[in-house]
Amino acid sequence: MATLDLFEKLHVSQMASALDLHPFEVVRLLGQAGQMPRTLQFEEADIERAREMAGVETWWGESGPSVQDEVPGRALVRSAAQMLLDRDVVGEKTTRADNLFRGLEAADQFVIRRAVNHLIREEVLRSIPTSQGLHLRVDKDKVKVLKKIADGSSIPESLEELWT
Amino acid sequence: MTTNGAQTTPKLVASLEDIDRWRRESDAEADREHKEICDEQEKIRQEIADREQRLDALGQRKGEVESHKASLPNEQLRRQRDAALKNLAGDRGIIAARGSLYGDAVKARERTVTELIEQPEYHKLVKEYEEFQEVEVTLETLPKSYRGAIEAHHASVTKQLEPVFDAMAADIEQVDATSVAVAAIASVDAPDGVPEALAVVVPTPYEICSKWTERAEDLSALVAYRIVGAVGGMLNAIGASDAPIQYAEYENALAIQVWLGDSEVQGNVKPVLEDLIDEVNTKAAELEAGRLRIGLVWLEPEVIAPDDEDADSAEVN
Numbered sequence: 001m002a003t004l005d006l007f008e009k010l011h012v013s014q015m016a017s018a019l020d021l022h023p024f025e026v027v028r029l030l031g032q033a034g035q036m037p038r039t040l041q042f043e044e045a046d047i048e049r050a051r052e053m054a055g056v057e058t059w060w061g062e063s064g065p066s067v068q069d070e071v072p073g074r075a076l077v078r079s080a081a082q083m084l085l086d087r088d089v090v091g092e093k094t095t096r097a098d099n100l101f102r103g104l105e106a107a108d109q110f111v112i113r114r115a116v117n118h119l120i121r122e123e124v125l126r127s128i129p130t131s132q133g134l135h136l137r138v139d140k141d142k143v144k145v146l147k148k149i150a151d152g153s154s155i156p157e158s159l160e161e162l163w164t
Numbered sequence: 165m166t167t168n169g170a171q172t173t174p175k176l177v178a179s180l181e182d183i184d185r186w187r188r189e190s191d192a193e194a195d196r197e198h199k200e201i202c203d204e205q206e207k208i209r210q211e212i213a214d215r216e217q218r219l220d221a222l223g224q225r226k227g228e229v230e231s232h233k234a235s236l237p238n239e240q241l242r243r244q245r246d247a248a249l250k251n252l253a254g255d256r257g258i259i260a261a262r263g264s265l266y267g268d269a270v271k272a273r274e275r276t277v278t279e280l281i282e283q284p285e286y287h288k289l290v291k292e293y294e295e296f297q298e299v300e301v302t303l304e305t306l307p308k309s310y311r312g313a314i315e316a317h318h319a320s321v322t323k324q325l326e327p328v329f330d331a332m333a334a335d336i337e338q339v340d341a342t343s344v345a346v347a348a349i350a351s352v353d354a355p356d357g358v359p360e361a362l363a364v365v366v367p368t369p370y371e372i373c374s375k376w377t378e379r380a381e382d383l384s385a386l387v388a389y390r391i392v393g394a395v396g397g398m399l400n401a402i403g404a405s406d407a408p409i410q411y412a413e414y415e416n417a418l419a420i421q422v423w424l425g426d427s428e429v430q431g432n433v434k435p436v437l438e439d440l441i442d443e444v445n446t447k448a449a450e451l452e453a454g455r456l457r458i459g460l461v462w463l464e465p466e467v468i469a470p471d472d473e474d475a476d477s478a479e480v481n
Contacts, residue, residue, distance in 0.1 A: 003281065004274055006290075006294060006297065007325070007331075009332075009333060011381045023376055023385075024373060024388075024392045024409075024411060027393040027396065028396035028409065029396065030393055031393030031394060031395065031440075032400040032405055038448065038449050039333075039449040040386055040389060040390075040450065129426075131399070
């Protein structure tokens with residue numbers, strides 16, 4: 001880091017990188033909240049404020065999938081299903097779609113993205129466009145389906161192709 | 165004929181001669197009049213033919229004029245599109261050129277800060293401040309009392325460096341150039357009814373969106389941020405906060421496409437967005453420094469004819 005950078009406030013792109021968001025998403029939210037500053041520079045504290053505003057959460061820790069499964073892809077998808085259930089993303093409650101894969105390696109993110117799209121097409125998950133980007137939720141009558149994916153007792157064939 | 169008063173020729177002869185003369189004269193008169201009539205008829209026929217020819221010509225011209233008039237809306241559209249595209253490219257160039265001047269002004273501010281931190285009273289403090297950044301992550305490993313002392317000293321150093329922070333946060337000096345306005349092209353569909361879609365084409369490179377991690381955050385990027393922020397503010401104001409936005413490339417520029425069809429829009433998109441852009445013009449520090457203004461120019465949707473989009477494609481990308 002150059003010396004001058006130490007004294008400079010954060011740019012929009014730096015804040016976006018810290019939040020794993022696109023800069024446009026950050027400024028859209030700031031604009032919606034009427035919080036576009038005169039100078040587009042920010043303090044460290046603004047990152048947390050923006051994180052909350054954007055509903056950004058990091059579900060995946062360094063320990064990897066919470067569900068044990070001999071097939072790595074299946075472990076990821078089952079863990080993601082379990083995360084939705086654990087966080088009760090059911091009925092009216094929604095979550096950012098990217099919360100489901102934020103923090104994962106690119107290859108693992110790819111698996112989850114494809115799985116989510118399969119589940120949207122099969123109406124297990126419902127996609128909802130919001131100011132924070134695409135959100136997901138589970139309809140109450142689909143909780144059982146998701147539980148079966150999480151415990152591995154019944155995984156849709158469309159998902160099996162992701163790891164076979 | 166009479167001789168010495170005597171009648172030598174029967175009167176009938178004279179009468180018949182008179183009749184013959186009358187006949188000749190009448191024939192001549194009739195022929196003359198007939199010829200006159202024929203000439204007049206011919207003249208009129210010719211006139212009629214001329215008029216008919218003129219009528220045909222006029223009819224043909226009328227068709228051409230009608231056809232031309234019918235083509236005017238498309239021609240107007242074509243000319244507006246050409247003007248919009250030409251202007252878009254021109255305004256991109258203006259912002260890039262103004263960005264270069266703005267970049268120089270940013271560097272001038274950095275030089276001021278560099279000169280400041282090279283002064284003896286700040287030089288040592290800056291070095292300490294830099295060193296703290298390197299050891300900050302290890303503080304947790306230190307006993308609480310040591311950590312407290314280091315943090316207190318760091319706070320003191322930071323306080324003493326306030327003039328440096330202030331200099332780095334100072335307004336960028338205005339560029340030495342005349343004020344210039346650029347157009348963001350906006351279009352709402354339907355123009356007069358309930359709005360279903362909004363597009364705003366920003367005269368900045370699309371790469372600001374697609375390659376933001378590789379680009380410097382220059383004046384073009386700041387202009388794009390301001391307009392995206394204004395669109396966000398407008399959506400909030402009309403009760404369409406959750407309206408999906410897509411960013412697309414439009415003639416090498418950035419297009420902001422908003423789907424309003426699934427929102428219950430309360431308010432008028434145009435004046436709200438115009439007010440927010442006016443606010444940007446009066447408040448944004450970088451526009452003030454760059455002596456740049458953004459003008460919102462509304463065009464019919466057909467003029468900018470956004471690429472086909474699938475507003476329902478709500479999948480994770």
